[in-house]
Amino acid sequence: MPSEFDLIARYFARPTPQAVLGPGDDCALLAPAPGMELAITTDMLVAGTHFLPDTDPRQLGWKTLAVNISDLAAMGARPRWVLLAGSLPKADEAWINAFADGLFACANRYNVDLVGGDTTRGPLNLCVTALGEVPVGQSLRRDHAQAGDDLWISGEPGLAALGLAHLQGRTQLPDALSQRCITALQRPLPRVALGLALRERQLARAAIDVSDGLLADLGHIVECSGIDAEVWQAQLPARPEGADPALARQCQIAGGDDYELLFSAAPEHRAALAALACELELPLWRIGCFVATPPSSASTVRLLDENGQPLPVTHRGFDHFGQDDR
Ligand code: ADP
Numbered sequence: 001m002p003s004e005f006d007l008i009a010r011y012f013a014r015p016t017p018q019a020v021l022g023p024g025d026d027c028a029l030l031a032p033a034p035g036m037e038l039a040i041t042t043d044m045l046v047a048g049t050h051f052l053p054d055t056d057p058r059q060l061g062w063k064t065l066a067v068n069i070s071d072l073a074a075m076g077a078r079p080r081w082v083l084l085a086g087s088l089p090k091a092d093e094a095w096i097n098a099f100a101d102g103l104f105a106c107a108n109r110y111n112v113d114l115v116g117g118d119t120t121r122g123p124l125n126l127c128v129t130a131l132g133e134v135p136v137g138q139s140l141r142r143d144h145a146q147a148g149d150d151l152w153i154s155g156e157p158g159l160a161a162l163g164l165a166h167l168q169g170r171t172q173l174p175d176a177l178s179q180r181c182i183t184a185l186q187r188p189l190p191r192v193a194l195g196l197a198l199r200e201r202q203l204a205r206a207a208i209d210v211s212d213g214l215l216a217d218l219g220h221i222v223e224c225s226g227i228d229a230e231v232w233q234a235q236l237p238a239r240p241e242g243a244d245p246a247l248a249r250q251c252q253i254a255g256g257d258d259y260e261l262l263f264s265a266a267p268e269h270r271a272a273l274a275a276l277a278c279e280l281e282l283p284l285w286r287i288g289c290f291v292a293t294p295p296s297s298a299s300t301v302r303l304l305d306e307n308g309q310p311l312p313v314t315h316r317g318f319d320h321f322g323q324d325d326r
């Protein structure tokens with residue numbers, strides 16, 4: 001039976017060219033570049049809550065890291081270092097090997113070094129802390145949206161939630177679509193290049209990554225920024241063919257796990273954003289706008305039909321503890 005230290009040395013200790021000191025001491029040592037702020041985030045993935053317990057370990061390794069890198073992308077930060085705290089039920093080396101493979105595939109793709117962590121026995125639970133750099137004062141914060149800004153989203157929101165519905169037997173997708181949706185669920189691609197370009201070219205004011213659902217996460221931007229938002233249903237991306245239209249629409253507006261970027265941008269940047277979408281080969285959709293909140297009202301998100309009439313929304317996204325609706 002390998003020891004804790006055998007497991008770390010065998011599966012998690014890799015070269016860390018971006019660190020002053022990587023795994024093996026009491027702390028890692030990191031040196032952010034001058035003029036940079038550190039963006040730091042941590043996200044836990046719990047078996048049974050965030051992933052199905054029989055999820056392929058390679059895909060789980062990818063996703064555990066990807067969801068954290070997505071938070072850095074949403075701030076316009078450049079990912080650099082990560083730590084991994086894992087609690088594992090047993091030292092199943094085939095499982096750990098595949099998990100590490102997926103994790104390092106993601107680490108290599110996004111150019112981050114695994115610089116430390118903690119490895120214990122217990123119920124399956126994986127927690128990554130990710131650190132990135134962003135020039136001082138330039139991050140894409142949730143509280144910077146302004147009335148008059150456009151509302152944009154990247155990619156194909158809703159695919160991951162459709163994939164989950166398919167895996168759980170709540171819907172039956174045709175083969176090609178189910179593959180696409182399951183890949184979106186299990187192997188999300190954090191929008192790092194988009195976040196960096198939005199920040200470097202000063203195209204976006206506020207951004208968030210959609211992990212809990214489009215309307216729910218948009219709710220965080222409006223609350224933090226003290227304004228309202230309108231989402232125009234007719235401008236949402238086309239629903240994928242072959243899926244139940246009502247479910248597909250529901251997954252688009254309230255499904256989580258897509259890790260697309262939702263952002264606010266001044267209208268003068270529309271052409272630059274269209275050009276950026278071509279450059280990154282990533283669709284960017286202008287799906288609404290931000291407007292002033294009426295005096296003494298709380299910030300709200302409204303879903304509007306093509307005539308500008310509010311549509312009823314029964315479910316906005318996922319909340320671990322509360323009501324699903326905000
Ligand atoms: P300490 O007891 O001082 O906290 P540990 O014994 O927990 O240190 O870990 C030993 C070294 O291995 C530390 O440098 C830690 O960061 C690293 N480490 C532990 N688990 C992991 C892991 N899963 N991935 C990468 N590094 C790890």
Ligand code: MG
Pocket residue numbers: 117118119
């Ligand atoms: Mg420790």
